Amino acid sequence: MTPSGQRPPPRSAPGLALLTALVQAAGTATLVRGQQADVGVVGYTLLVLGGLALADRHRFPRRNFVIVAVATTVYLVLDHPPHLAFVAPAIAVSAAITAGHRWLVWSVAFGGYAVWLGSGAATIDRALTGAAIVVGLGLFTELVTPAVRLVQQAAREQWRLNEERQRRQASEERLRIAAELHDVLGHHLSLINIRAGVALHLMAREPDQARVALDTIQRTSAEALREVQSVLNTLYPTGGAAPRSPAPGLDRLAHLTVDAGLPVRTVVGGEPRPLPAGVDRAAYRVVQEALTNVRRHAGTGAVATITIEYRPEALMVQIDDDGGAGEPRDAPAGNGITGMRERAAALGGVLTAGPVPGGWRVHAHLPLDPEPAP
Numbered sequence: 001m002t003p004s005g006q007r008p009p010p011r012s013a014p015g016l017a018l019l020t021a022l023v024q025a026a027g028t029a030t031l032v033r034g035q036q037a038d039v040g041v042v043g044y045t046l047l048v049l050g051g052l053a054l055a056d057r058h059r060f061p062r063r064n065f066v067i068v069a070v071a072t073t074v075y076l077v078l079d080h081p082p083h084l085a086f087v088a089p090a091i092a093v094s095a096a097i098t099a100g101h102r103w104l105v106w107s108v109a110f111g112g113y114a115v116w117l118g119s120g121a122a123t124i125d126r127a128l129t130g131a132a133i134v135v136g137l138g139l140f141t142e143l144v145t146p147a148v149r150l151v152q153q154a155a156r157e158q159w160r161l162n163e164e165r166q167r168r169q170a171s172e173e174r175l176r177i178a179a180e181l182h183d184v185l186g187h188h189l190s191l192i193n194i195r196a197g198v199a200l201h202l203m204a205r206e207p208d209q210a211r212v213a214l215d216t217i218q219r220t221s222a223e224a225l226r227e228v229q230s231v232l233n234t235l236y237p238t239g240g241a242a243p244r245s246p247a248p249g250l251d252r253l254a255h256l257t258v259d260a261g262l263p264v265r266t267v268v269g270g271e272p273r274p275l276p277a278g279v280d281r282a283a284y285r286v287v288q289e290a291l292t293n294v295r296r297h298a299g300t301g302a303v304a305t306i307t308i309e310y311r312p313e314a315l316m317v318q319i320d321d322d323g324g325a326g327e328p329r330d331a332p333a334g335n336g337i338t339g340m341r342e343r344a345a346a347l348g349g350v351l352t353a354g355p356v357p358g359g360w361r362v363h364a365h366l367p368l369d370p371e372p373a374p
Helices: 014-031 040-052 061-077 087-098 102-118 124-202 207-233 250-258 277-297 336-346
Strands: 264-269 304-310 314-321 350-356 359-367
Touching: 014 040, 014 087, 040 061, 040 087, 061 087, 061 102, 087 102, 087 124, 102 124, 250 264, 250 277, 250 304, 277 304, 277 314, 277 336, 277 359, 336 350, 336 359
Parallel strands: 264 304
Antiparallel strands: 304 314, 314 359, 350 359
């Protein structure tokens, strides 16, 4: 891939150059067979040189046109039969004029023509034929050049759009990974912090309960490491090991609520069914972030209720908490709520979060695709 914002370098065309050299040399040899005209080693060398000079005409159109023009002029001045000697100049003229070097083309073309006439090697028929070829080819190229430039401009624009799309996709992927890491680390670290505080508080008085809290910390930290590794593996899909656990979804909701660090009640409505991967993962992350915010911002003894409703056209996810013992809270600071809204919006859904009578509510409406992606 080329660096961002730069056009890819023009490609060389050795195939056409080899074909032109072969046509000029072999075609001329065929046409002069049985005639008195002698092309000779020098003549065939000039014909081959003129053809091969077209190999990188797109990168160096001026230089290559001059080489072809000089080789062709020398060939004609040596009084060799013209026949197919104008094939390479025709291609070189087209490349140079298309690149915008028309004054160079006309100057060198008429200069070479004048040298040929002045050398005395041109008969009247050859001179008229050569003039017709030079003028006709130049005028034809001048007429075709605008269309060629439009095609080139369209190709450049398409290349630019492809580059922009790739950059946008890379940016969206980085944002997705950042959101995943935010959800994983925010949830698990807050839970570890709460359990660590409980363990310290109970260490001397109730060691058995402290051991339970430490066991929870161990499991939570291991789970956090697995999820972080799973997310980071998406950055290096070929260089790292495959994720050891599946992407989180509502099938892991029970595990999430057991280790939530606060009383949680789950209510499921409708007929549970397989969900599109993006919707399933987003629903899990919404619940995870909402429970994290309850632990961080609600008062002591807060109780949360998770409601999952499977509707024909959408999945509804709602998390309510009673606020616990404490003052009513404002919207949590940080990127959690924003990240949840962006997840829902990316799926064409809506997420709201705010205070309600008796506590706080997060409500997400996630549309379901008619044909879930595999």
